[in-house]
Structures are given as structure tokens and as C-alpha cells.
Amino acid sequence: MIEVRPSQRMRDLGVVQRGAGILAEPAGAFQLPADEDAAERVVVQLADAMDRIARAHDFSGKGMGLAAPQIGITRAAAAVRPAAPDAEPIILLNPRITAASEQMDEQYEGCLSFFDVRGLVPRPLRITVETTALDGSTVTAVYERGLARLIHHEIDHLDGLLYTARMRAGVEPIPVEEYRQTGRAWAYEK
Known part of the structure; x- marks a missing residue:
């Protein structure tokens, strides 16, 4: 039996690959509230894709993110x-x-767009993020630790960046077969 590689499995589920x-272009902003219908359609498409992907892989330890460019x-x-x-x-x-802590940590990340490897990525432990609500208002939220990491990763996608752009010079991704933290949460000091 031929083994299906993780990246091929993601491609088969509709995830655009590296x-x-x-994946290298900045995504276009919504003009809200005028683009409310379009934004709602994209959110539904993201949710549907995440449901398909979650049936194929367990993300319970760290959570999962998906950016619109990853589904075309x-x-x-x-x-x-x-x-x-x-x-x-x-x-x-x-x-x-809009703000990021000076405190950073470095943890392994995966990406659905090249799921055969994991990379050691430094990220701030806390970020402040502004988003636009469907009614056009601005919403500000603060995220910490693992959630900050997930959200920062997805915002990078919207800016046309993959996590490899954030890795330290000389550090290369490792094959998923060598990664030992699948299904486990990221570790943080108390």
C-alpha cells in the first residue's frame, strides 16, 4: 500500500500547497460593511474546509488555523x-x-500548506490584534502564548508570508516523522 504524505492529504482536502x-501575495481587505455578504461566504468556506481537515488530522493539542489564501x-x-x-x-x-510583546519564545509549528515538515519559529508571547467586524467597526483583542502563535501564523498568511520566513538563519524545518509533539499543547513556563 502506498503511504499518502501529509501534504498530499492536505492537497486532497483542498489546501493550496507551498x-x-x-500564498506569497498579500490578501485583499474587505470593505465592511459593504462586503458583508462576501465576508460571510468566505467565513463559511473556511469553516467547511476546517471541518474536512479536522476529520483527517487531530488538532486537539494545539488548535488549528486556516487563512483564506490557503483555500484559494x-x-x-x-x-x-x-x-x-x-x-x-x-x-x-x-x-x-498593532502591538507585540518583547518577550518571545520559539516553538515548532506546522502549516497545512506544507504539512510534511515542522519548523522552529520565534514569536511574541503576546499580541494585540485589530480586526474589522461585519458592521465595519474595529475590534481589538489580546492573545497570549499558543493562541497568539496560531493567530500570528494566520495573519502572516494574509500578508503573504510562510512561517519559514520567521525562522532563525541556519535553522531548517524537520521532517514530520522526527517531530515528537503531535497532539500535545505547546509548552510554556508558568
């Missing part, structure tokens, strides 16, 4: 499902990081 131009949509929308079982998905429309 090398596609859409060039709009500034992303969704994050926190690891907490009862947590509501976080919808990010036109997200922008």
Missing part, C-alpha cells in the same frame, strides 16, 4: 479554532497586529 503564488481565496480572512474543546472559533477579518 509554491502557489497565492485572495481575501483577508482567517479562522482559528483554539485547542480548548468548547472554545468558539476566532474569526479574523482584515486582521492587523
Whole structure:
């Protein structure tokens, strides 16, 4: 039996893979509330894709995020499902990081657009993010630790960046077969 590689499994589920131009371009902002219908459609498409992906892989330890460009949509929308079982998905429309802590940590991340490897990525432990609500108002939220990492990763996608752009010089991703933290939460000091 031929083993299906993780990246191929994600491709089969509709996730755009590394090398596609859409992943290297900034996503277009929504003009809300005028684009409310379009934004709602994209959010539904993200939720549907996340449901398909979650059936194929367990994200319970760290949570999961998906940006619209990863499903072929060039709009500034992303969704994050926190690891907490009862947590509501976080919808990010036109997200922008307005502040980041100087305190950083470095943890392994995966990306659905090249799921065969994991990379050690430094990120701030706390970020402040502004998003646009469907009614056009601005919403500000603060995220910490693992949730900050997930959200920062998705905002990078909307800016046309993959996590490899944030890795320290000389550090390379490792094959998923060498990664030993699948299904476990990121570790943080108390």
C-alpha cells in the first residue's frame, strides 16, 4: 500500500500547497460593511474546509488555523479554532497586529500548506490584534502564548508570508516523522 504524505492529504482536502503564488501575495481587505455578504461566504468556506481537515488530522493539542489564501481565496480572512474543546472559533477579518510583546519564545509549528515538515519559529508571547467586524467597526483583542502563535501564523498568511520566513538563519524545518509533539499543547513556563 502506498503511504499518502501529509501534504498530499492536505492537497486532497483542498489546501493550496507551498509554491502557489497565492500564498506569497498579500490578501485583499474587505470593505465592511459593504462586503458583508462576501465576508460571510468566505467565513463559511473556511469553516467547511476546517471541518474536512479536522476529520483527517487531530488538532486537539494545539488548535488549528486556516487563512483564506490557503483555500484559494485572495481575501483577508482567517479562522482559528483554539485547542480548548468548547472554545468558539476566532474569526479574523482584515486582521492587523498593532502591538507585540518583547518577550518571545520559539516553538515548532506546522502549516497545512506544507504539512510534511515542522519548523522552529520565534514569536511574541503576546499580541494585540485589530480586526474589522461585519458592521465595519474595529475590534481589538489580546492573545497570549499558543493562541497568539496560531493567530500570528494566520495573519502572516494574509500578508503573504510562510512561517519559514520567521525562522532563525541556519535553522531548517524537520521532517514530520522526527517531530515528537503531535497532539500535545505547546509548552510554556508558568
